[in-house]
Amino acid sequence: MDLLSQYGPALLRGFGYTVLCWALGTVFGMALGLVIALLRHYGPRWLCWVLQVYIEVIRGTPFLVQLFVLYYGGPLIGLRLDALPAGLLGLTIYGSPYFAEIFRAGFRAVPLGQLEAARAIGMTEAAIVRRILLPLSLVSALPALINFSIILTKETVILSIITVPELMYQVSRMSTETFRYVEANLVLALFFWGLVEAISRLGRRFEARITKHLIERT
């Protein structure tokens, strides 16, 4: 109980940072992934190739290494970031290729005819993307998007390495100061489990909403 009163506020604060990093990292990563997917879909061939290389490089290297390069290597090229912005940028970059591939798969699942119908009445490509392509690709991409968002919750612990004061960081401090490794990590696990549970519930509710009208009545 002493432990809780002593470390409770720090743990809660840490959890707050964890949720913040996860939420912003997911939103920015998804946005960047979407931009990449759209550029690969509509852009010139050379750009498609460049983005393919980006995807391969980011997917092919560990997040920890990317974060080190960004945080400790960044200043060498004049990119001097505090821990938190560096962590958020790192998460965004790390997640973007996975999100891009999920969106690409979503685009491919939209029947060509539904896009042709929009072209045939003279809609602009921008309107087609916004009104037809995105909403329809979201239907098939949503489970994978939620799945990867859940994976990202657990990647946030790596931000502790560059001293972002999130939950893992606080838990490490607590355990090195008190030697209560088991309790500290149990708390960590419980927090994450709760977060993931909440995300998947929200995800299912959202999924039910957007697919409401899409089930064929037989």
Added chain:
Amino acid sequence: MQASAVEIRNVNKFYGPFQALKDVDLSVPAGKVTCLIGPSGSGKSTLLRCINFLEEYDSGEIRIDGRLIGYDAPGRKMSGRALREMRRSIGMVFQQFNLWPHMSARENVAEGLIRVRGLSKTEAGARAAEALAKVGLADKMDNHPSRLSGGQQQRVAIARAIAMEPRLMLFDEPTSALDPELVGEVLTVMKTLAAEGMTMVVVTHEMGFAAHVADRVAFMERGELVAADTPDRILHQPQDPRIQSFLRTYHERNSF
């Protein structure tokens, strides 16, 4: 001399080494119904899709009301804006309906009016309701496509096209994906349109529709336009052996 809504001259289309359209010539008279018939793979749908440039033809000319579609000059493609502007006045109905499943019937019809014609949501909604009433679906306006039968979906698709007030309507096998008992309701709507003087080009396997509604019937085989004439002369007194053999197969399959 009758005005042509669509003039097709020497159109060729290749898929790699395969020639899908061979020197096709066809005039589509304004205010009339022209049916394209022929065996599958003969290029009917390809030709139809070239008319609104969903399919790019490689050489020749297709003119809509005198204006070349798809190209500014031979070999130089027209801008996306110019093409969209031309497509606004060409309605298209697809074999697979291609309604947008995340929108209600009314939203499907209103979408083009809002995004392309720039109407307000209320105005577009009212026009959409009118168009849906015209195809007999006033009571199904708020249903999503998943809650509509195939025939109803195709009628929504027709409403979506006519709400844009096109000068020309293209139908790509509009009844081929329908259960036999649902074909009639779609053909009825098409007959009404024809009676109102809409210029229509219809790719179809419904010989009855071609015989009774079409003003002209064009027969295609292997990418060639074999003949274009009155329904009677194509369907009842065909001269070309290819048409005779096609009709023989058709009659055999439909007799019992």
